[in-house]
Amino acid sequence: MAASDIVGLCGNLTLADVDDEDLSMQLPNIPLEEHGNDEEVYAVGRLVSDKPVKFQYFQDTMAGVWRPGMGFTMKQLQTHRFLIRFYHEADLVRILNDGPWSFEQHLFVMRRLLPNEDPEEADLQCAEFWIQIHGLPAGFRSDAVVSAIGSFLGVFVKSDERNFDGSMHTFFRVRVAVDVGKPLKTKMKLKRDNGAWSIVEFRYERLPTFCFLCGILGHGEKFCHKVFRGSGADVEKPYGPSLRAGQRRGTQLVNQRWVAPASHIDRRNWVAPAKSGDIAIDSDMSRNLNTDTDGANQAGKGKELMQVCVPMSNPITKPDSVCVEQKKRRHVEEGEGTGTSITIMDYEHVGSKNMEKAGLALQTRPDQ
Known part of the structure; x- marks a missing residue:
């Protein structure tokens, strides 16, 4: 190890009395932090809910969902804040990419813990979602436009690599870090060159509990402060279940050998029935x-x-x-x-x- 690296890990520490600074002690060139296994990586998470959580049950449920190959350890820091230690980088990367996660239909905001970052104070205000863009008109269907829409929704992360692969898409997907303390965006307007406006709508994949009155994640309409501004059914609900992207249900498909893949890449490896000798019966x-x-x-x-x-x-x-x-x-x-x-x-x-x-x-x- 180089001398500069040793200096970076060590420093001069001064210990002093709170009431009397004259009572102090200096410790030169001591290590500032003990380093553990290099394979250990940390994440911090927050459950967006006002309900109490049984830690053992929560840990067991997430273990069954995540299934990290090298295991993990979890510690409850606060009522809804947790520190998670993984023992291999691949486990953490996979789990973060497969998010967002939820527990009992409540969003679990999770991100990597940065070096020297205090997990008690780590910002856990944003969660990444795959968002579908519906109704994008012709003339606006480009990766640059999709990325700009992603920036409108929140912090743009990436767009789906299959958005423009030659398939006949009815919507386009973009991954965005959304502020969970703000109302979800349902639609936006795009202005054409001729001055006409077009409206595109959004659908959120794997969207957990959110309020139909205020559009904020973490609670239902029965516990929203807006319910007291009206009387029963008179309360306007600008949000609804249509904001959730449709769930993909497994269906037994028996005639797919005649259906050609939509993308150019998949069609390169596809064999037509006439070429394989598989003719209609x-x-x-x-x-x-x-x-x-x-x-x-x-x-x-x-x-x-x-x-x-x-x-x-x-x-x-x-x-x-x-x-x-x-x-x-x-x-x-x-x-x-x-x-x-x-x-x-x-x-x-x-x-x-x-x-x-x-x-x-x-x-x-x-x-x-």
């Missing part, structure tokens, strides 16, 4: 279905209920089946002594319902 499936149902019509005479299941192979999901139920029967006599029957069939598709919207004509049913 609709015609063969229709032929098999018609053949089996014709036999079912003849074999089902005199029976009240008949069911035929035809296997339907699918390269993506498990084997599916189309079940045909004979629910109604009607006989029409043509001529004397001739028994020609016409059977009215109701077809039910058991399994994936994607074919109700598109696919075999036999599966078409009116929308509910």
Whole structure:
């Protein structure tokens, strides 16, 4: 270690009495701070809530959500302020990038603790959110405009790298550090060259509890001071659940091999069905279905209920089946002594319902 580094770590310390400065003692060239493991990194967090927190339960819940590979240690500094020590840089970086986090629907503001920063006094007023920009008009769709909108929302952090990758986007994403003590912004106006104004709206991803009256995070409308300025239902609510970005629900998709990726990068590695030999099976499936149902019509005479299941192979999901139920029967006599029957069939598709919207004509049913 260089001499300059040793001098930086040491200094002259003077100890003096509070009431009598003459009573003092000097300690030259002593280390000012003990340094621990270089792999240890610290973060500080604050829970935006006025409810008491059970520390053990809070620590256990966050451990199950974060799951740091090298573990972590947490200490409660104040009622809603915590010091977190991670034992590897990668764990802290991942957890911060995956935020914002919440506990029991209350925002947990969290950031890295800077060197020589007092965790008791660290500023925890801003939290990073991914915000969706909806309704951005043509002529304003550029990374520079998206970044400027991010600066309007708060402290711009970064924009989504997939905003302009060639995909057909209905909105654009920007990551912004938002002041949690101020009302959330819902929309803004953009002025065109011809003087016309356009309005864009915002949606916040992973948005926890916020007030529909004042738009501030951390409390609901029942505990807002604005509720006392009106009378019951007369209180105006300028905010609502539409400020939250829609949740992505996992849905079983069985026909995605015909859907090409939207971005240029993803399409480079995508193989079209015609090139991979994976051709449509609709015609063969229709032929098999018609053949089996014709036999079912003849074999089902005199029976009240008949069911035929035809296997339907699918390269993506498990084997599916189309079940045909004979629910109604009607006989029409043509001529004397001739028994020609016409059977009215109701077809039910058991399994994936994607074919109700598109696919075999036999599966078409009116929308509910």
